[in-house]
Amino acid sequence: MDFRLSQDQRDLVRGIRELLAGRFGRDALRAAVDEPGRLDRGLWKELGDAGLFALRLPEDEGGVGLGLPEAVLLFEEAGRWLVPGPLVATHGAAGSVPGAAEGLTVVTEVSGEGLVPWLDAADVVRGDATGAVAVRSVDPLTPLHRVPGAGGWAPEAVLLTAAEQVGTAAWATEAAVSHARQREQFGQVIGGFQAVKHLCAGMLVRTELARAAVHGAAVTGDPVEIAGAKLLADEAAVANARDCLQVHGGMGFTWEADVHLHLKRAWVRAALVLPGDRAAEEVAAAL
Amino acid sequence: MDLAYSDAEEEFRGRLREWLAAELPRLPERPDPLDWPGRRAYDCGWQRRLYDAGYGHVHWDASPTQRLIFLEETERAGAPYVGANFVGLLHAGPTIAAEGTPEQRARWLEPVLRGDEVWCQGFSEPGAGSDLASLRTRAVRDGDAYVVTGQKIWTSHAEVADWCELLVRTDPDGPRHRGISWLALPMDAPGVTVRPLRTLAGSTEFAELFLDEVRVPVANRVGEENDGWRVTMVTLSFERGTAFVGEVVACRRLLGELARTARENGRWDDPALRRRLGRLSAGFLALWRLTQRNVSEAQATGGVPGVGGSVFKLHYSHARQELYDTAAEVLGPDALDLGREWNLDRLSSLSYTIAAGTSQIQRNIVAERILGLPKGR
Ligand SMILES: Cc1cc2nc3c(=O)[nH]c(=O)nc-3n(C[C@H](O)[C@H](O)[C@H](O)COP(=O)(O)OP(=O)(O)OC[C@H]3O[C@@H](n4cnc5c(N)ncnc54)[C@H](O)[C@@H]3O)c2cc1C
Numbered sequence: 001m002d003f004r005l006s007q008d009q010r011d012l013v014r015g016i017r018e019l020l021a022g023r024f025g026r027d028a029l030r031a032a033v034d035e036p037g038r039l040d041r042g043l044w045k046e047l048g049d050a051g052l053f054a055l056r057l058p059e060d061e062g063g064v065g066l067g068l069p070e071a072v073l074l075f076e077e078a079g080r081w082l083v084p085g086p087l088v089a090t091h092g093a094a095g096s097v098p099g100a101a102e103g104l105t106v107v108t109e110v111s112g113e114g115l116v117p118w119l120d121a122a123d124v125v126r127g128d129a130t131g132a133v134a135v136r137s138v139d140p141l142t143p144l145h146r147v148p149g150a151g152g153w154a155p156e157a158v159l160l161t162a163a164e165q166v167g168t169a170a171w172a173t174e175a176a177v178s179h180a181r182q183r184e185q186f187g188q189v190i191g192g193f194q195a196v197k198h199l200c201a202g203m204l205v206r207t208e209l210a211r212a213a214v215h216g217a218a219v220t221g222d223p224v225e226i227a228g229a230k231l232l233a234d235e236a237a238v239a240n241a242r243d244c245l246q247v248h249g250g251m252g253f254t255w256e257a258d259v260h261l262h263l264k265r266a267w268v269r270a271a272l273v274l275p276g277d278r279a280a281e282e283v284a285a286a287l
Numbered sequence: 288m289d290l291a292y293s294d295a296e297e298e299f300r301g302r303l304r305e306w307l308a309a310e311l312p313r314l315p316e317r318p319d320p321l322d323w324p325g326r327r328a329y330d331c332g333w334q335r336r337l338y339d340a341g342y343g344h345v346h347w348d349a350s351p352t353q354r355l356i357f358l359e360e361t362e363r364a365g366a367p368y369v370g371a372n373f374v375g376l377l378h379a380g381p382t383i384a385a386e387g388t389p390e391q392r393a394r395w396l397e398p399v400l401r402g403d404e405v406w407c408q409g410f411s412e413p414g415a416g417s418d419l420a421s422l423r424t425r426a427v428r429d430g431d432a433y434v435v436t437g438q439k440i441w442t443s444h445a446e447v448a449d450w451c452e453l454l455v456r457t458d459p460d461g462p463r464h465r466g467i468s469w470l471a472l473p474m475d476a477p478g479v480t481v482r483p484l485r486t487l488a489g490s491t492e493f494a495e496l497f498l499d500e501v502r503v504p505v506a507n508r509v510g511e512e513n514d515g516w517r518v519t520m521v522t523l524s525f526e527r528g529t530a531f532v533g534e535v536v537a538c539r540r541l542l543g544e545l546a547r548t549a550r551e552n553g554r555w556d557d558p559a560l561r562r563r564l565g566r567l568s569a570g571f572l573a574l575w576r577l578t579q580r581n582v583s584e585a586q587a588t589g590g591v592p593g594v595g596g597s598v599f600k601l602h603y604s605h606a607r608q609e610l611y612d613t614a615a616e617v618l619g620p621d622a623l624d625l626g627r628e629w630n631l632d633r634l635s636s637l638s639y640t641i642a643a644g645t646s647q648i649q650r651n652i653v654a655e656r657i658l659g660l661p662k663g664r
Pocket residue numbers: 194407408409410411412413415416417418440441442443444493638641642643644645646647648
């Protein structure tokens with residue numbers, strides 16, 4: 001047993017991080033916010049070329065041949081950078097929907113809660129979306145439709161969504177800490193105030209716990225462990241985004257700061273795929 | 288990211304499981320939690336059985352992975368936990384193993400492993416709890432001995448201990464952190480007085496320790512003179528990093544029992560309670576995964592656990608308290624009956640966010656040493 005990341009896994013993370021930093025940095029993120037509903041097909045293709053969608057397809061089917069542990073690492077990064085689009089559904093469709101693996105086709109899915117993200121931008125919709133009605137989405141980067149019927153959740157989709165939540169939890173911790181080290185009040189940086197420090201420490205604890213849960217579930221693939229990981233990751237993402245906003249003070253409450261984008265996305269991910277109460281029920285049922 | 292145990296480790300698990308199945312039915316009943324001498328005898332007896340069967344060393348010499356398996360299997364089988372041997376096995380012993388001279392290791396480790404000697408921890412003082420470095424107990428060098436005078440408090444298991452890992456001030460004039468030394472104090476030395484303190488659970492699990500010109504041989508000092516703060520950090524990293532790990536497995540077992548009870552007494556029909564149990568269960572499983580990661584990291588860097596222990600302890604201590612609060616909900620009026628061991632454990636768990644460094648202190652550690660935020664007041 002060695003539960004640390006292997007060298008290959010660390011390299012994989014570095015690769016996607018470099019790609020996203022170059023291709024979807026802060027300017028690109030803000031540009032995307034200014035053009036709601038438009039999906040960047042060029043980026044989609046680049047993510048496909050980087051293996052995000054084909055990651056778990058066997059090599060003889062044109063995939064990368066890696067497993068869930070590697071997938072959660074990539075999705076944590078995608079979550080951290082707030083990459084828009086139905087990434088999880090497209091990843092899940094690789095191998096069965098032509099073009100999905102390569103990032104040429106955008107695939108969305110009717111979620112278990114009767115919501116469909118990115119319906120208008122998608123090329124392929126899995127599940128029954130008849131009667132879909134547009135919703136004014138809380139997240140400017142996730143257009144939503146409501147549909148009458150509802151579906152279930154594939155455990156792997158639950159886990160990858162949880163991984164994205166860990167990305168937000170980690171981003172929020174880092175953003176709060178970096179702000180706390182710069183912003184001065186009362187003649188000192190606010191990070192020296194214990195009330196602020198303790199908020200930040202709490203954020204780290206939530207992140208690490210959720211990350212350990214997601215990594216563990218990725219290795220075992222156990223559906224109950226996956227449900228538990230989603231539960232903890234949702235809590236970490238939402239609570240950390242809120243605490244991050246608090247640490248940013250008035251600045252955090254503005255549209256210009258990115259904090260609200262992370263909080264809103266965390267809410268959407270929490271509600272779209274195996275929401276908290278259901279996840280808690282799944283874990284409890286196994287007791 | 289690999290959670291698979293090797294064949295050799297799985298073989299170790301299999302042998303241990305068989306041994307536990309044969310041994311546990313032969314164990315006597317554990318004495319009442321208020322009977323510390325009885326508990327000492329019982330806990331040491333169990334440690335002796337482990338030793339004789341070749342498992343006495345598992346907390347130190349075995350690979351960290353074997354230790355995890357040991358904790359999983361002993362908890363799963365409902366075997367006794369370390370009890371009165373907590374300090375000796377889980378942090379004084381590991382400190383001596385890491386920092387002691389060959390003679391010190393030869394003198395002190397074996398008796399702990401055999402269950403012959405029990406240790407306690409004399410760190411805190413009435414005026415030095417969280418601010419441990421402000422401790423005042425003095426040790427003045429006199430030939431080949433230190434003459435120690437002062438007072439310690441909240442010393443767990445002091446009533447039944449043979450040795451105490453004692454922090455003393457050997458240089459009253461130097462900087463606070465620089466004038467401290469780490470000594471092994473024999474509890475039967477003249478001048479040592481133990482006055483039991485009653486905890487809110489009604490137990491005398493800790494005590495006040497009065498030291499009046501106690502002579503402690505210089506040879507009992509672990510680490511250099513005035514370098515005791517560094518040694519203390521090693522002790523604390525074991526205490527916070529690995530000492531509570533086994534209890535996580537225990538919590539998962541307790542959760543299973545609680546769910547059974549709730550299904551029997553009808554409270555399982557309450558969705559809020561069910562979900563609370565589900566959330567707790569997810570948290571304890573995650574804590575186990577966090578442990579596996581911390582152990583993997585410690586194994587890779589060669590021994591002493593890192594600050595990840597503070598991350599673990601912060602979540603664990605709160606989760607454990609919530610577990611008992613949820614248990615009280617499941618048990619209903621039975622939660623007020625101290626005749627049930629559950630409820631005594633619930634009272635004891637109130638200390639988890641205080642002992643071994645309060646949650647506030649752990650948050651400072653996480654913020655300063657992991658996140659790099661400035662030190663402040
Ligand atoms: C059951 C139990 C067993 C124990 N066993 C042992 C033992 O075997 N050996 C031993 O040496 N000690 C032992 N202790 C003592 C324990 O280590 C101390 O109680 C603990 O470190 C806290 O110190 P204190 O009690 O002096 O509280 P204080 O330090 O007085 O703290 C009181 C409150 O103030 C807060 N506080 C203090 N400083 C800060 C700060 N800088 N920032 C924010 N908040 C702060 C604390 O978090 C706490 O809430 C035990 C305690 C308990 C409860």
